[in-house]
Amino acid sequence: MPTDDVDPQARRLSRSFLRDGLADVEPYHVEPHRHRVKLDANESPYDAPPDLKAEIAGAFADTRWNRYPDPRAERLRLALADRLGVPIGCVGVGNGSDEIIAALIHALGRTDARVVAPEPTFSMYGILARAAGVEYHGAPLTSDFELDSDALHAALRPGGTKIVFISYPNNPTGACWDRDTIANLLDVPGVLLVLDEAYYEYSGMTFLPELATRGNLIVLRTFSKAFGLASLRVGYMVADPEWVDVVDRVRLPYNVNALSQVAALTILAHDDRVAEHLRWVMEERDRVLAALDEAEGIETFPTDANFVLFRPREGADAVFNRLLQAGVLIRNLDRPGLLRNCLRVTIGTPTENTAFLAGLLGEPAAVA
Template sequence: MNNVRPSCERIAPLVPYDPKYLPAEAYLSANENPQDVPEEVRREINRRLKAMSFNRYPDPLANGLRDRIAEANGLERECVLLGNGGDELLFNIALAWGGPGRTFLNLPPTFSVYEQNARLTGTEIVNIPRRDDHSIDEEAVLARVAEGGIDYLIVASPNNPTGKLASEEFLLALLDATDALVMVDEAYFEFSRMTMRPYLARHKNLVILRTFSKAFSLAGVRLGYILGDPAIVTEFIKVRQPYSVDAVSQIIAETVYENRASFERGIVSIIEERARLIEQLRKLPEVKAYPSDANYILFRAEGAGEVWRALYDRGILVRDFSAAEHLTDCLRVTVGSPEENERFLTALKEVLIERRKA
């Protein structure tokens, strides 16, 4: 038959997630670490890969890596779960705590995948927009969860794409105010130096999401993990894909995690470059740069879509949010290498000068 039944009705209005990863000379759009894995760590990875049996299935739960992460965080193995990037685990929370008749509380503007996953699973969405300065409307959030009926919520800290941490006091008040599962997305915590890890034992409804993609330069490997109460982790295991973390990724991540101190100098460099970039952006009268605790900076410039195009024409790819709700005229630039950052600043100044003359 030259025909096919339509897909599920609820996905009809959805637009596929598009990271807008285009060819460029300077990639400053995807919050990647500008530095690759150190050469000595790569050599150790290659040595271990040579001994791997490609014909055997991987450890289904990546228990070797679970043990290393658990030990580093003062936890038991049962408190840790690996996923195929943080994205798999974000989908799994929607599968396990969402669904028809259940409700997700969202804090836009934030990572769009949170809402996308809720829609995919038929979960009702309650949006509480952030304030004009992109801070969380804490009173409104606490008032809404006090009404009940929220099954889960995700608080990115630092928030993507706006860059700022959620306050520790707010997160603790939120955990006390609701029995909803509260995921704190700490994908960028190595750059913020703030984590909710000390509060896991006191709050069964807290789960923390982290990733190897950013600070540990493994965006191409796809590996994320959660920390949480064993009962919470068990629910995630129920809905995860079998063997979702392949053997190659497990070996690479184990080696990187064992050598994570090797990445510290690069992390410090990114934090220093972030401060320099913000300082330089704030010297430009046409630009409003927002504070950031992550490895990227959100900034506003009139006619941002045209600014994005002019930067891209100069070989520099940043992320364009100018048409997104709550982010009018906003662009996001990843903190790159010092050379990339200087190239971006020079190009942006050129573009702004040209616009002044036009």
């Protein structure tokens, strides 16, 4: 009978079965810190209101649970296509945009392929490339977190295919980078550019119009952030139908379950509620940024997203632990290199942000 204890024989055996290169891949890990206020994962602080949840639950109850969900998620893709003004064939949905990133790397990871991303950025590009056994190359940003065009172009070695991931705005640094520098990548031979617009609703900036003329561009979006559906895992891609077909070749059948399809569809039909939440978060973003900028010894970085990267003079670990003691969980990104002493805070509700600022700056705050 298996137990929680590691059996040395199973360990030896599993290592001997493991594909080359996977021994060094760290599983994605979320540290289970105790907290009352959760500002570490760039989620929306606003859950769907009860009437919306009731509508979703009702629609889900009307589906047949003994049948597989629509494998092509036609209604959801059609709703997205209508909203974006593109044909339905240009839209593909996934179990979170993570799944689409993984599927693209899996399908396109030829032996002469290289995955390239500016760094620091969203860690899953590198994790998923390594997991798929595809060469990964991080091109360092400048010290003020701008794109370094030379470093980026140096990573695009001649020959072979290059799958370039650009988080726009960038997680964790926060800002949308220079448009022309990004657009120039589209002219490099052998480049597929994947523009990850997970935070588009906050930034309002998009490469979607470029899709009309650029066959080597894919735009990714998600329901996990501004739409407040992180627990249901729905992401989507917009691109030429040929790229949707590429993902279809490797994604699992029925990858988006029936509840997730219904929830995303219902939320889309009530986007006025999403807009309201969005407005509240943006107002709070201004307040939090202003407070951080006013404070002594805190360096902040510009943001177009629902989070702020900052560097406290007293050191990231000290601040992170003090906040944790106050029940506020943020993300400690401190590591050697550009993110030395950096922390990232997600914008929460006014009460949550007040608790964060109080824990950080030492002012009293009442948290329910």
